Each structure stands twice: as structure tokens, then as C-alpha cells.
Amino acid sequence: MNLHEAIDTHPLGCIIRFEVAPGSSQLSVPSGFNPWRRSLEARLKEEPTRGRANRQLIAEVAKILKISESNVEVLSGHKSSRKVLLVKGISKEIAITVLQPKTK
Numbered sequence: 308m309n310l311h312e313a314i315d316t317h318p319l320g321c322i323i324r325f326e327v328a329p330g331s332s333q334l335s336v337p338s339g340f341n342p343w344r345r346s347l348e349a350r351l352k353e354e355p356t357r358g359r360a361n362r363q364l365i366a367e368v369a370k371i372l373k374i375s376e377s378n379v380e381v382l383s384g385h386k387s388s389r390k391v392l393l394v395k396g397i398s399k400e401i402a403i404t405v406l407q408p409k410t411k
Contacts, residue, residue, distance in 0.1 A: 310403045312345040320395040329360040336367040
């Protein structure tokens with residue numbers, strides 16, 4: 308998985324691109340990598356109603372990166388399956404390390 312293509316540096320931290328599948332049977336963040344869209348994939352249990360899927364994605368990313376939810380913000384894609392998140396206080400390198408799938 309080439310996370311370097313889905314994560315960019317930002318003056319406040321890093322930008323992470325996600326392709327979201329709301330209403331999934333299980334929660335999985337990240338669930339894979341989409342090489343065509345150069346984004347991480349995420350499966351969310353919440354439906355895309357009243358921002359529920361966005362809030363679940365923010366909560367999961369914050370939990371994985373061990374930061375406050377207030378440091379994760381949806382920059383674009385509020386009503387789209389393609390989302391761009393700003394993660395404050397985390398460098399691109401740290402985000403890549405933490406989001407890298409664990410090898411078994």
C-alpha cells in the first residue's frame with residue numbers, strides 16, 4: 308500500500324485523502340488503498356445522514372492517531388464519498404507509520 312500518495316504535508320500537520328463506503332457491515336479504517344484515486348479506503352458503519360459518517364471517520368482517525376477529534380477536520384467532501392481530512396499536529400511521516408497495515 309503506497310500511503311505516500313494518499314497523505315500530503317500541510318503547515319498545520321498533514322492532509323489525508325479517503326474514499327469512504329458508508330453503511331458497511333463492519334468498521335474498518337483504513338480498509339485499503341485506491342491507487343486510481345490515490346486515497347485510503349474506509350468502511351464506515353454509519354449512514355451518510357446528517358454528517359454521521361463524517362463524524363465516525365473523524366473519530367476513528369483520531370483514535371488511530373491517538374489525538375483529539377478536534378484536531379481532525381473534513382476540508383472537502385462533506386457530502387461526497389471522496390473526503391479530504393486535515394489532521395493537525397501529526398506529520399506525514401508519523402501518519403504513514405501509524406496507518407501502515409500491520410504485517411502478520
